[in-house]
Structures are given as structure tokens and as C-alpha cells.
Amino acid sequence: MSRIPTARTADKRRLEPKERELEIVRGAVAFFAEFGFDGSTRELAARLGITQPLLYRYFPSKEALLDRVYEEVYVNRWNKEWETQLRDRSVPLEDRLVRFYQGYAKVILNYEWVRLFMFAGLKGLDFNARYLAFLRSSAFNLIAREIRLDSGLPVEGPVLNEEAELIWGLHAAIFYLGVRQFIYGMPVPDDLDADLALRVRAFLRGMPAAVGDLIHRESAGQARRAG
Amino acid sequence: MSRIPTARTADKRRLEPKERELEIVRGAVAFFAEFGFDGSTRELAARLGITQPLLYRYFPSKEALLDRVYEEVYVNRWNKEWETQLRDRSVPLEDRLVRFYQGYAKVILNYEWVRLFMFAGLKGLDFNARYLAFLRSSAFNLIAREIRLDSGLPVEGPVLNEEAELIWGLHAAIFYLGVRQFIYGMPVPDDLDADLALRVRAFLRGMPAAVGDLIHRESAGQARRAG
DNA sequence: TAGACTGTTTATCGAATGATAAAAGAGGTC
């Protein structure tokens, strides 16, 4: 049996540290996404084809490795252009929202993102709350204002909780596709882009009307109270 | 220190088996909902104020106890009257849907229901898929047909996947309130009933229109293909 | 090719886990 040393064969003992570390991180992402944080370091090592103590050569503790896993999956995933696109009023609002969610879904609707997100929440990390607070401030408020403008509703005044909640509902419906697929193991629509377009369309036909009612009722109430 | 033997004091050693078992089950529901299935039997026992081996007097294994926990939280929670109410066409559809979701939310939007449901999914149990298949067959299809009837859409033909998906979206948005509150530890609207009413209202203004488009486009396409 | 450097494995520790067996003790009966 001849062996080509430079070839990428299955037995890859003694890797460059950078390469080994990357391999561990990637394996850890897949592993902890599947088994959660209680997955054992021994089984992770077995999957990587290395021994368990080697993990501790690259990461001082299991928790440090988990931190790195989270960095790998969640850091720098937000595309700043999404906000620019959402604001581009030369494009119909429906198209803007559809494109935004099609892009956003590509980032979050995958096995690792969805499951690790849920594991983090169940473990009690504040990661989820921080992420969603960011999402609300960067996207939900923006979308709410664009909808008001597009629907001829008054744009002055802060975004109502109700508006944010309804947008959150659309977001939840989309994220739940990932929950169904990657946590419950259920089928989801095979044409994701078409599904997202349908959801956005249905949302845009109902949400502004409901918000309009809300605002009118609100201002009518104020008028009554004032008069 | 005098002691009243019949009083329900903190030290309640030697209970009736039925009573002890109930206490264990209730404690286990709260405990495993908080820590997941990997919570240790020792810590559960400590919370109950009993020793760990006593658990094994009442349940042959940890898994048997977990089975009992699931039975306690999920079995017989579905109210058959909901289906009757949803069908009652003497009541406006919006009112029917609002009342259904207000009742349903009371059952599912609590700490134990939401968290144990997610733990089960992440562990790979088929429980979630079975539950949601039931939900779809018993509620989603029914709602889809009532919406068609209410919106003047053709009622013949099977419920489209797209219709079920949009209804699933409403369901997801409502369930996600529980996820936000009990898994992410985030605030949710304080007036749940008002929030649900708003979500249903917005949904009913958008969903039928989107489905109408879909059906008309479908039949128009069929006409084109046929002609 | 001897030796150094360092990536990797073997051996092992202390703590925690689910589970079992035996001892202890509470409460009732005669």
C-alpha cells in the first residue's frame, strides 16, 4: 500500500494547529447542534477521529469551545445591506420584504442555527433576548415605518407595540419553519421562496388594515377623551 | 415546639402512596421543564425534600417518570368543544377564531407546556410531529374550510398546502409568544386576549385575499393549459 | 541521524450519574 503524504486521506494525524482547530470547531458546531450542550466531549472527539484530551489542547474547557461554536454560527451573519434594501422606496414594499426574508431565511433556516438557538434559550443564556432585541431595533421598527408609509397611515409617533408584535408574528411564522424542520423533524414546503412570498403577501394585506383600525380607534378615543 | 400532626407542615414523611406519587409527578413536571431531561434525579429529589432512591420506589426508571410527566402535561388537553365552536356559523368567523385561540392559548402558553414540548423535539422524540399532525387534521383543515366559506371562496376541493401553511403561520406566531416568554425569557404583551384578537383580525384580513389570488391563478392556469 | 520541538495518545483522577440492596423508622393492631 503506497501512501501519498500530501493527499487528504482519512488518517490525518498531526495537522497544522490552525487546521486542526478549524476541524474541531466545525465538528463541534454539528455535534452540539445535534446533542445540545450536554453532548460529551468524548463522543465529539470520537466523531472527529481524535482523542478526547486533544480537545483540551485547543480549548481550555468545554465552555470555551461552546463559546467558539456560538461565535462561528451567529457572529457577523447580519447583512447590513438588508436595511438599505428595506428602505429602498423605488422598489415596491412587498418585493422588498420578500427579498429581505428570502435572504434572511437563507441565513437562519439551517440545522445548526435553529437548534443551537433553541438550546441556548433553554439553557437560560441571555443570548436569545439580546439577539432579538437587536432584530427588533434594526428590522422590525424599520419595517413598521415602511408599512405605515406604504399604506398611507400617519408616520409620526413611535412604532406601536402592536405593530411590532404583528411583524414579530410574521418573523415567528418563518422561523417556525426551521423549528418544524430541524427540531420537530417535520416536512416543510419544498419551495421556500414561494412560501415566503405567499406569507409576506398575506401579511401585507392584513397587517396595515388592522394597524389602521388601531390608530383610528386610538385617535378617536383621544378625541373623545379630549372633547 | 408543639406539633399538630394533622396539619400540612413542611415535614411530611410517610405519605399515602397516591399522595406521594402525585407530589413526585408534579415536582418532576416543574423540574424537568426547567432543566430538561438531563436534570438529575438527585436534584429532583432534593427539591421534593425526599431522597433519590425513593423515586425508584414509585417509578422503575427515570424514563418511566418522564413518560408520566408527558402524560401529565399533554394528555387530554384538547377540548373537543373547540371544534364545535369553530363550526358554529351563527357566530362571526373572527369571533370564533379569537375565542378558539384564547382558549387554546390558555392551555399551551405556560412554562411547562412550552419548554417540555421543545425539549422533546430537540431530543428527537416523535411526540411533536404526532401532536402537530393531529392539530393540522383536527383544527387547521377545519379553519381553512370555514375561512373559504366566510370569504366566498369555492369550498370544493381539498385544502391547499398553502392554506394550511398560512394557518400554521398564525399558530406559530401565537406559540412563539410562549417561546419568547418561557424559553428566551423575554416580555410579551400583557393583555394576551387583546393581542390574540389583533393577530386574528390581521390574519383574517390578509389570508383569504392571498388564498383567493392563489385559487384564481390556479384555475386560470388550468384554463390556459386546457384551452 | 541525533535531537529538539510539538502535535497526539494513553492513563488516570475526582465528581456526578442512574440504579440497587439493605437498614431504619413511622404508624397501626392486638
Next chain:
DNA sequence: GACCTCTTTTATCATTCGATAAACAGTCTA
């Protein structure tokens, strides 16, 4: 108050966990 029944505790086992120390082995240089 001796005795019996049955709930509960004490003691313990085998396994698995994260983590550490020491030995091993691959690769390059002098």
C-alpha cells in the same frame, strides 16, 4: 408495649463526565 407492615433513608455500585499529567510519535533542523 411487642409486633407487623410499608414508607423512607443510608450505603453503595458501575458508568460516565470534564479535566490533567505523562508518555508517545511525527516532522524538521543541525
